[in-house]
Amino acid sequence: MGWLTRLFGHTPTTVERAIPAVIAADVWDMLVHDVRGGPKTPTTRDLEAAYTSSDLVFAIIQEIVAAVTDAEINASLRITTLLEHPNAVQDWPAFIEQFLAAWLTTGMGAALKLPLGSAAVQELHVLKTSCLNRQPGSFTDPWRHMGYSDGRNHYPSLDGEDLIYRLRPSAGSATAPASPLLSVWTVVQMDMLLSMYQKRAVERLPYLIGVVENDEPTTKDQRNTLAQSLKQILGDTLVMPKGAHLKTPGVERANSITLPGLGEAAESRVCAVYNVPAELVGLMVGLKRRGYATYGEARASFYAETISPILTQLGEAFSRGLGEEVTFTLPEPEPEPDSPTAQAEKDKETAGIGGSV
Numbered sequence: 001m002g003w004l005t006r007l008f009g010h011t012p013t014t015v016e017r018a019i020p021a022v023i024a025a026d027v028w029d030m031l032v033h034d035v036r037g038g039p040k041t042p043t044t045r046d047l048e049a050a051y052t053s054s055d056l057v058f059a060i061i062q063e064i065v066a067a068v069t070d071a072e073i074n075a076s077l078r079i080t081t082l083l084e085h086p087n088a089v090q091d092w093p094a095f096i097e098q099f100l101a102a103w104l105t106t107g108m109g110a111a112l113k114l115p116l117g118s119a120a121v122q123e124l125h126v127l128k129t130s131c132l133n134r135q136p137g138s139f140t141d142p143w144r145h146m147g148y149s150d151g152r153n154h155y156p157s158l159d160g161e162d163l164i165y166r167l168r169p170s171a172g173s174a175t176a177p178a179s180p181l182l183s184v185w186t187v188v189q190m191d192m193l194l195s196m197y198q199k200r201a202v203e204r205l206p207y208l209i210g211v212v213e214n215d216e217p218t219t220k221d222q223r224n225t226l227a228q229s230l231k232q233i234l235g236d237t238l239v240m241p242k243g244a245h246l247k248t249p250g251v252e253r254a255n256s257i258t259l260p261g262l263g264e265a266a267e268s269r270v271c272a273v274y275n276v277p278a279e280l281v282g283l284m285v286g287l288k289r290r291g292y293a294t295y296g297e298a299r300a301s302f303y304a305e306t307i308s309p310i311l312t313q314l315g316e317a318f319s320r321g322l323g324e325e326v327t328f329t330l331p332e333p334e335p336e337p338d339s340p341t342a343q344a345e346k347d348k349e350t351a352g353i354g355g356s357v
Contacts, residue, residue: 044130047105047179057181061101067307068100068314069093071328079324086111086124098126100310103166107177108132110165113321121322124164129177164321166313303330 050057069092073080086095095111103109106129114123170178218226311328318326 044106047182048102048128048130050181051101051105057105060181061097061104063302064104064306064310065093065097065100067303067330068096068310068328071311071330074327074329075322076324079318079322079326082121082124082322083318083326088123095124095126096314102126102129103168105179105181106130107168107170107179108165109317110163111321113162113164127163164317166317 051061052058073083073092075083084092086092090098099109099111108129110127110129110132111124112127113121114125115121168178168180307330311330315327
């Protein structure tokens with residue numbers, strides 16, 4: 001039973017006593033326990049959905065995709081032409097975005113080579129990871145036997161040779177992929193729990209949703225009639241004899257409900273799990289935080305720690321799958337302009353050199 005169920009699955013009297021204690025307590029550990037130890041662990045389909053449903057996951061992957069597509073493709077003319085237009089409906093940026101989205105969220109990216117088994121590959125098509133079923137096979141070639149289902153048809157004879165794939169093995173199994181952005185999915189779930197908590201607090205706590213004050217004096221019957229009308233729209237209200245203002249203390253209190261350390265923990269988890277500089281999380285590029293003095297430092301760290309390893313692994317995957325050496329080279333970074341302080345110091349030096357003795 002989750003802590004939200006324990007909290008709200010009782011009588012209002014119990015809830016009234018429990019809410020202030022929960023707000024005051026550090027409930028982070030309870031949240032983590034419920035997300036990780038709940039009845040439903042994230043499936044491959046859940047992780048794929050996180051790419052389109054989570055702004056944070058989408059922002060991180062889009063930043064990586066933008067950097068990867070800037071890289072130059074180094075290969076033979078035939079392979080370069082194939083990668084620039086992998087199939088009839090996608091160019092390289094669209095293709096690699098799908099490949100990276102699957103790889104970075106679920107731990108595996110796979111592209112089907114057409115025609116199957118032919119050395120002359122004509123097209124490449126990204127496969128959804130949730131459609132791949134890894135079947136027991138040879139210990140030396142765990143991808144030799146795979147089943148693929150597109151939702152209507154099942155292809156039991158799909159071999160690893162028919163694919164270009166990249167796998168991030170999990171700690172518990174060499175053949176099971178591990179998602180680099182699994183912690184992001186966890187944070188998304190925590191945000192959902194917090195929203196649910198705020199909503200239930202507004203619904204269950206015994207305080208007024210709104211207060212209406214009238215300009216003109218009214219009778220008790222008139223105030224009751226107005227209160228009944230407003231209740232259908234706003235919930236419980238109290239109509240005052242004077243004034244003409246609507247106050248919503250319930251909404252203000254709900255918006256003030258926070259969980260201790262949620263924002264900091266979410267950001268640190270994302271940065272730690274994927275080596276993304278804090279400046280780039282959520283596309284907050286260039287913010288002067290966490291030891292990065294300039295945008296240039298953050299960008300250099302992002303390319304060195306995140307993009308370069310990805311390009312190396314992509315090159316290995318495409319070289320193995322296409323039978324020719326494929327590498328990706330990043331363009332030389334443009335020099336960053338001097339900061340105002342550095343420019344001021346440089347101006348002083350220039351002035352000193354040209355001055356009179």
